[in-house]
Amino acid sequence: xxxxxxxxxxxxxxxxxxxxxxxxxxxxxxxxxxxxxxxxxxxxxxxxxxxxxxxxxxxxxxxxxxxxxxxxxxxxxxxxxxxxxxxxxxxxxxxxxxxxxxxxxxxxxxxxxxxxxxxxxxxxxxxxxxxxxxxxxxxxxxxxxxxxxxxxxxxxxxxxxxxxxxxxxxxxxxxxxxxxxxxxxxxxxxxxxxxxxxxxxxxxxxxxxxxxxxxxxxxxxxxxxxxxxxxxxxxxxxxxxxxxxxxxxxxxxxxxxxxxxxxxxxxxxxxxxxxxxxxxxxxxxxxxxxxxxxxxxxxxxxxxxxxxxxxxxxxxxxxxxxxxxxxxxxxxxxxxxxxxxxxxxxxxxxxxxxxxxxxxxxxxxxxxxxxxxxxxxxxxxxxxxxxxxxxxxxxxxxxxxxxxxxxxxxxxxxxxxxxxxxxxxxxxxxxxxxxxxxxxxxxxxxxxxxxxxxxxxxxxxxxxxxxxxxxxxxxxxxxxxxxxxxxxxxxxxxxxxxxxxxxxxxxxxxxxxxxxxxxx
Amino acid sequence: xxxxxxxxxxxxxxxxxxxxxxxxxxxxxxxxxxxxxxxxxxxxxxxxxxxxxxxxxxxxxxxxxxxxxxxxxxxxxxxxxxxxxxxxxxxxxxxxxxxxxxxxxxxxxxxxxxxxxxxxxxxxxxxxxxxxxxxxxxxxxxxxxxxxxxxxxxxxxxxxxxxxxxxxxxxxxxxxxxxxxxxxxxxxxxxxxxxxxxxxxxxxxxxxxxxxxxxxxxxxxxxxxxxxxxxxxxxxxxxxxxxxxxxxxxxxxxxxxxxxxxxxxxxxxxxxxxxxxxxxxxxxxxxxxxxxxxxxxxxxxxxxxxxxxxxxxxxxxxxxxxxxxxxxxxxxxxxxxxxxxxxxxxxxxxxxxxxxxxxxxxxxxxxxxxxxxxxxxxxxxxxxxxxxxxxxxxxxxxxxxxxxxxxxxxxxxxxxxxxxxxxxxxxxxxxxxxxx
Numbered sequence: 001x002x003x004x005x006x007x008x009x010x011x012x013x014x015x016x017x018x019x020x021x022x023x024x025x026x027x028x029x030x031x032x033x034x035x036x037x038x039x040x041x042x043x044x045x046x047x048x049x050x051x052x053x054x055x056x057x058x059x060x061x062x063x064x065x066x067x068x069x070x071x072x073x074x075x076x077x078x079x080x081x082x083x084x085x086x087x088x089x090x091x092x093x094x095x096x097x098x099x100x101x102x103x104x105x106x107x108x109x110x111x112x113x114x115x116x117x118x119x120x121x122x123x124x125x126x127x128x129x130x131x132x133x134x135x136x137x138x139x140x141x142x143x144x145x146x147x148x149x150x151x152x153x154x155x156x157x158x159x160x161x162x163x164x165x166x167x168x169x170x171x172x173x174x175x176x177x178x179x180x181x182x183x184x185x186x187x188x189x190x191x192x193x194x195x196x197x198x199x200x201x202x203x204x205x206x207x208x209x210x211x212x213x214x215x216x217x218x219x220x221x222x223x224x225x226x227x228x229x230x231x232x233x234x235x236x237x238x239x240x241x242x243x244x245x246x247x248x249x250x251x252x253x254x255x256x257x258x259x260x261x262x263x264x265x266x267x268x269x270x271x272x273x274x275x276x277x278x279x280x281x282x283x284x285x286x287x288x289x290x291x292x293x294x295x296x297x298x299x300x301x302x303x304x305x306x307x308x309x310x311x312x313x314x315x316x317x318x319x320x321x322x323x324x325x326x327x328x329x330x331x332x333x334x335x336x337x338x339x340x341x342x343x344x345x346x347x348x349x350x351x352x353x354x355x356x357x358x359x360x361x362x363x364x365x366x367x368x369x370x371x372x373x374x375x376x377x378x379x380x381x382x383x384x385x386x387x388x389x390x391x392x393x394x395x396x397x398x399x400x401x402x403x404x405x406x407x408x409x410x411x412x413x414x415x416x417x418x419x420x421x422x423x424x425x426x427x428x429x430x431x432x433x434x435x436x437x438x439x440x441x442x443x444x445x446x447x448x449x450x451x452x453x454x455x456x457x458x459x460x461x462x463x464x465x466x467x468x469x470x471x472x473x474x475x476x477x478x479x480x481x482x483x484x485x486x487x488x489x490x491x492x493x494x495x496x497x498x499x500x501x502x503x504x505x506x507x508x509x510x511x512x513x514x515x516x517x518x519x520x
Numbered sequence: 521x522x523x524x525x526x527x528x529x530x531x532x533x534x535x536x537x538x539x540x541x542x543x544x545x546x547x548x549x550x551x552x553x554x555x556x557x558x559x560x561x562x563x564x565x566x567x568x569x570x571x572x573x574x575x576x577x578x579x580x581x582x583x584x585x586x587x588x589x590x591x592x593x594x595x596x597x598x599x600x601x602x603x604x605x606x607x608x609x610x611x612x613x614x615x616x617x618x619x620x621x622x623x624x625x626x627x628x629x630x631x632x633x634x635x636x637x638x639x640x641x642x643x644x645x646x647x648x649x650x651x652x653x654x655x656x657x658x659x660x661x662x663x664x665x666x667x668x669x670x671x672x673x674x675x676x677x678x679x680x681x682x683x684x685x686x687x688x689x690x691x692x693x694x695x696x697x698x699x700x701x702x703x704x705x706x707x708x709x710x711x712x713x714x715x716x717x718x719x720x721x722x723x724x725x726x727x728x729x730x731x732x733x734x735x736x737x738x739x740x741x742x743x744x745x746x747x748x749x750x751x752x753x754x755x756x757x758x759x760x761x762x763x764x765x766x767x768x769x770x771x772x773x774x775x776x777x778x779x780x781x782x783x784x785x786x787x788x789x790x791x792x793x794x795x796x797x798x799x800x801x802x803x804x805x806x807x808x809x810x811x812x813x814x815x816x817x818x819x820x821x822x823x824x825x826x827x828x829x830x831x832x833x834x835x836x837x838x839x840x841x842x843x844x845x846x847x848x849x850x851x852x853x854x855x856x857x858x859x860x861x862x863x864x865x866x867x868x869x870x871x872x873x874x875x876x877x878x879x880x881x882x883x884x885x886x887x888x889x890x891x892x893x894x895x896x897x898x899x900x901x902x903x904x905x906x907x908x909x910x911x912x913x914x915x916x917x918x919x920x921x922x923x924x925x926x927x928x929x930x931x932x933x934x935x936x937x938x939x940x941x942x943x944x945x946x947x948x949x950x951x952x953x954x955x956x
Contacts, residue, residue: 019722022681045675050733052726057875060937061868065860065903071888074926082949086609089527093544127925128945128953131918154925161891162918486550495569507548514608 011036012059015052023048033058075157080124087118087518088126094515095132109474110512111136113439115146117519123150130154134165144171170196186212191224199231206235210243222252229258236262241269248304260306264328265376271305272330278302279329282322283365285338290345292352292361294322319364326368331378334369342369342384374404382408389421403432411438419448427452427469434469439476446478454488457498464497473505479513482506525580525818530603532777533583533812535593539600546601549612555605556617562606563623564613566598576602577623579630581843582814586626595812638760659702663753666701667732670694670710674729682721698754705754706732727876747831748874757830763841767826770794772801773852774817775881775932776943778956788813791881791932791943792827792838793855800881801827801838815840819944820952821847834874836881854930854946857885860898860905863935871937879936886928889920898931898940908934911941916955923947 014029023044031037031051035058039050083091094111118125125133130151137147148155148171159168170193185197202209213228220228229247232240240262247259248271263271284291295302298309298321305328311320334345350365352358366385373381382405406414418433419442427449437445449469456466463470477485489502534540546552546566553573555564560581565573568589576587576598585595595603606613619627673694677686691714698707709731713724734741734749741749751757772792779788786807793800805815817823826841858866863882870880887898889907896907896917907917911933923929923945933942945953 016719016722019678019725020681020683022684023679025681043675045679046671046729048678049674049726049729052722053730053875056723056726057730057871060875061871063864063868063937065864065905066897067903068899068901069890069892069897069904071890071899071901072926093527093531126951126953127922127947128919130922131915135915154922157925158918158922161921489550494571503550504545506550507545510548510550 011051012055015048015055018048019052072161076153078124078152078154080122080152083118083123083125084518087123087515088129090114090515090518091118091125091129091133095129095136109471110508110515112143112146113475113512114515114519115143115150117516119146119149121519123519124152125150125154127154130158131162134158134162134168138164138167141167147171169193186216191227195227195231198228199234202231202234206237207239209235210240214243222250222255225250225252226254226258229255229262232262236266238266238268241266245270248306253308256304257306257308260328261375264306264330264372267330267332272328274301274305275325275328276330276333278325279333280337282325285340285348286351288348290348290350290361290365292322292350292358292365294318294352294361295325297321322361323364323368323371326365327371327375329372331369331372331376331381342381346384370401370405374408377408379408379410382406383413386417389417389424401432403436406433406436412442414438415442415445419445422448422452427456427466431468431472434472434476437476440478441476443478443480446481447484449473449477450481450484450488453502457488457492457502462497463501470501470505474508477505477509479509479516482509482513485509524609525603525607527604527607529816529818530600530607532779533595533603533816534600535595535807535812539593539595539597542597543600543604546597547604547608549605552602552605554620555602555613556619557606557613557615558617559619559624559627561619561623561627562602562613563619564602564605566601568598574598575622577626578603579627583816584630584814662701663703663755664736666698666703666706667735667753669701670698670706670732671729671736674725674732678725682718682725703754705752707754709752731876742833744831745833745874748833748876751830751832751837752876759839762828762830762839763826765828767828767841768794768797768799768838769824769826769844770796770799771822771824772827773822773855774819774847775855775883776819776952776954777817778943779813784808786813788815790815790817792817792823793881793883795822795852800836801829802836802881803827803838803840818847819954820851820946821849822852823847832874834870834877851951854950854952855883855932857883857930857932859900860884860887860903860940863905863940867935867937877936878938879934879941882933882935882940884931884933884935884940887931888926888928889917889924891921898942900928905935906939908936908939908941911939912955916942919953920945920955923953 011029011032018026018029028041028044028047029051031039033054036051036054039047039054041047091114094114133147133151134155137143144167148168151158151168155165155168159165170190185193189197198209198213201212210232213232217225217228229244232244244259244263244266248256248263250256250259260271263269264275266272278295282293282295284293295318298307298317302321302325303309307321307324307328309317311317313320331342335341338345340348346366346369350358350361352361369381370385372378373385386402386405386409406417409417414437418430418437421433422430422445430452434441434449440446441449453466453470453473457463485502485506489499489506492499492502531540534543551567552564553567555562557563557580561577561579563575563577566576566589567573574587574589576585576589576596578585578595578599585599587596587598589596589598591597602613691710695707695710695714698704698710706728709724709728713721713728716724731749731752734745735753738746738749772794775791775793777788777790779786781787788805788807790803790805791800792803803815803817805813807813823846824844826843827838828841829835830837830839863884866882867877867880870877884898884900884905887900887905890897890899890904894906895909897904898907899905912920920929920931920942927948930946931940931942932944933940942955945955947953
């Protein structure tokens with residue numbers, strides 16, 4: 001028997017021995033208690049069962065508890081306000097904690113939003129849901145940061161007890177910045193833990209982060225050096241320049257290129273100044289034209305500054321070097337040198353010879369400026385480069401990747417540009433642009449998307465050809481749009497794919513609206 | 521007006537996961553129109569794929585369901601969706617409306633059917649007392665025959681030795697014979713025996729031998745113990761008959777609820793404790809596969825009602841009679857509880873009256889769940905009780921640990937000779953957390 005400690009030694013072992021071998025081979029044990037002595041021993045098998053019953057009941061009735069075990073130190077208190085009741089029930093539904101309950105696809109889409117919203121409100125979760133949340137975030141790593149923050153002190157207390165939740169200690173929550181012995185983590189941690197630690201440190205104390213990285217730099221593997229270097233993007237300042245300059249002579253090409261890119265975004269860095277000089281030689285204002293003189297060669301100094309000799313795209317080498325030089329130069333120099341605004345500069349034609357040829361350089365120039373605007377996060381240039389959304393029929397696509405340029409703009413501007421784009425172009429090419437917009441979408445953008453969906457339905461296209469955008473709408477459409485989508489669902493012919501699509505979308509929006517309201 | 525049910529509670533009614541998923545999609549206002557609640561019922565029209573919407577209604581007291589959809593699931597996804605919508609809050613379904621005609625008709629029809637059934641029942645029991653007595657005597661003699669045969673099989677096993685394994689299916693055959701002998705209780709214990717690990721085998725043999733032997737001389741046993749033996753062998757008592765006898769009215773604290781399912785039946789156990797009498801009670805409800813048991817009481821709430829106990833040496837199982845009002849909207853405080861030592865003593869006292877009890881419903885106060893190399897333990901700093909192996913799935917154990925967070929908690933469950941099987945924990949804010 002496996003159970004609580006029992007009344008002192010009894011005849012159980014003897015009885016069990018006799019029963020296992022059989023009363024045909026074994027004698028019946030002696031009776032040890034008055035009640036056992038009353039058992040009729042005429043039939044040994046029946047008597048053994050009688051004795052065993054007496055002993056079993058005696059053992060059960062007399063069971064004693066085991067000595068105390070040492071409980072763990074309790075979890076630290078969580079001072080955050082408790083999650084409202086309705087929101088707690090919602091979370092249970094989203095996590096599907098009822099045994100056997102599957103979650104529907106759109107609930108899976110809504111969970112990340114719920115977590116982000118609850119995290120923003122700074123709530124403490126009911127303890128009973130924390131294990132299910134940690135299990136869910138184990139499988140869906142994109143939820144981990146929110147999940148770990150929401151799970152709070154309880155989550156970090158639970159995690160070491162369950163091997164499935166190891167990731168918790170490696171996930172940056174909000175409260176535990178620098179709570180861990182960083183030096184040890186840096187020396188002995190796994191790569192992911194080290195990157196997380198360095199990134200966190202750079203956010204609070206960039207100089208300390210740099211010092212930490214420099215302390216082990218020479219012994220890191222090349223592929224790790226590239227990723228560590230990437231984390232310097234947080235809190236990048238002139239204090240990092242010396243280190244990055246040194247990295248320009250690194251053995252690894254990727255490390256050199258990453259260092260050069262970082263330096264080019266650092267205003268006033270020596271590399272940025274060198275690039276500005278090269279760019280100045282390559283593009284000169286000549287009256288109301290821009291005279292382009294692409295570099296004749298990629299010399300050793302240019303190579304050291306991160307410009308590859310060979311074009312990876314197979315473009316002409318001089319055009320390639322030209323693009324790299326302009327993309328690496330600070331954008332401010334153009335307006336400062338010429339006294340023109342970005343819009344004015346973008347409107348100028350290009351020439352490369354006295355006879356007026358070279359108009360094609362304009363496109364290279366715009367592409368390079370677009371790359372610089374993204375790298376340097378320059379909203380003024382990004383705005384100028386995007387211009388107004390392209391009008392139908394005209395194939396004047398914005399330079400670079402418009403979605404990347406959009407990401408440089410403030411959220412409201414991103415949304416209104418995309419709304420205008422969707423109004424004229426529909427949803428066909430809007431996937432990446434919509435993805436660059438902050439969620440939930442602004443009401444004007446949401447309205448534009450719903451109107452575009454309505455047109456798509458009327459034109460008889462299939463919902464699944466818009467499945468990417470539709471998936472996004474479930475996450476991102478403004479809750480205020482729900483009545484409009486419900487109206488669409490009602491207007492669409494019943495039993496069609498579009499009617500199902502709109503009905504589900506409306507349901508998801510209502511669910512999301514209720515879910516967010518509960519968190520207020 | 522009925523207290524709005526919690527979402528958890530509605531989810532517990534779902535017959536299977538697929539229904540739950542389907543109901544989730546119908547839990548928003550979009551497909552619904554004409555919804556309302558009043559006269560103890562809830563109704564609405566659900567837009568389906570056809571041109572006519574489905575008429576869905578729920579009678580909240582029993583509860584009972586009606587829907588014009590063709591689904592054979594019970595309750596169907598429409599009924600569940602409507603309940604979820606209602607549970608979500610007052611904005612979704614208006615209170616106090618007058619039911620439309622089709623709901624009125626159904627409710628009236630249900631009332632008439634219940635009255636008819638009660639009348640038939642009375643007529644039946646009065647009709648042929650002599651015949652009923654003969655039938656009962658016939659059955660008693662068949663059961664006695666089965667019990668004697670079982671004792672011989674058990675003695676044979678012990679004579680040969682338990683280390684000598686029986687041919688596969690041998691016990692299944694014995695179980696089938698017990699069913700033939702109308703001794704269902706013996707049959708299910710035989711099936712347990714067939715599954716028992718070697719080191720628990722002698723105990724199972726002995727307790728079954730004790731039961732079969734007790735039935736052999738059931739007429740000589742004290743009345744209460746005789747009732748326990750009959751119930752364990754497989755005799756059932758009619759609910760209406762029980763309710764016609766003495767009942768106990770109390771404010772019952774719903775301590776917990778647990779479903780177990782096999783391929784033939786879903787069994788729901790609901791444990792209660794009387795606030796005034798301190799008596800414990802166990803209600804059982806059954807559902808066929810694809811159908812949730814129709815008994816649903818909210819854990820952690822108080823409910824004023826009459827209970828009628830099944831007779832026995834240690835009365836526990838009961839049936840629910842008249843209910844007075846709805847469960848209290850506010851959760852009750854955590855119930856008072858025992859120490860691990862006190863809990864085992866209480867189980868011991870129960871076993872002394874009904875030796876076949878594997879566990880006794882028990883509230884433990886101020887215990888901390890601790891994971892040890894030998895399994896989970898519940899400790900109060902003085903003693904500890906093991907958590908019965910297999911009593912809870914792994915996620916439920918982690919829920920318990922999270923609720924405790926290393927602090928002492930109040931815990932309800934069954935305390936028995938294999939350890940404690942937790943059912944409900946109360947968190948720091950005194951909320952009942954179902955663990956199963």
